[in-house]
Amino acid sequence: MKTAIEQFIEQLETPKYQDVFGVDLVLTIEKETKDKFIALEKEQLKNAFCAGWDKSKTSLMPNKKNYYSQEYLNKIQDENN
Numbered sequence: 001m002k003t004a005i006e007q008f009i010e011q012l013e014t015p016k017y018q019d020v021f022g023v024d025l026v027l028t029i030e031k032e033t034k035d036k037f038i039a040l041e042k043e044q045l046k047n048a049f050c051a052g053w054d055k056s057k058t059s060l061m062p063n064k065k066n067y068y069s070q071e072y073l074n075k076i077q078d079e080n081n
Contacts, residue, residue, distance in 0.1 A: 005041045009034055 002010070015024035 005037050
């Protein structure tokens with residue numbers, strides 16, 4: 001399955017026009033540039049997934065700001081007693 005950016009690049013590189021001599025005019029993108037944008041897209045997808053995952057873990061908590069202290073600091077205090 002191709003990502004959106006891969007499909008976009010493919011569309012850009014598909015010949016659509018011809019010059020007056022009948023030669024196809026094609027936009028070409030360097031491999032390094034393609035790879036850079038594909039890697040950037042994958043990083044953005046990963047970040048979006050992680051952000052959504054983090055939000056879903058804390059969405060049902062009544063007080064999200066104190067979650068860390070309630071969950072972890074209380075355990076440390078209990079272990080020390």
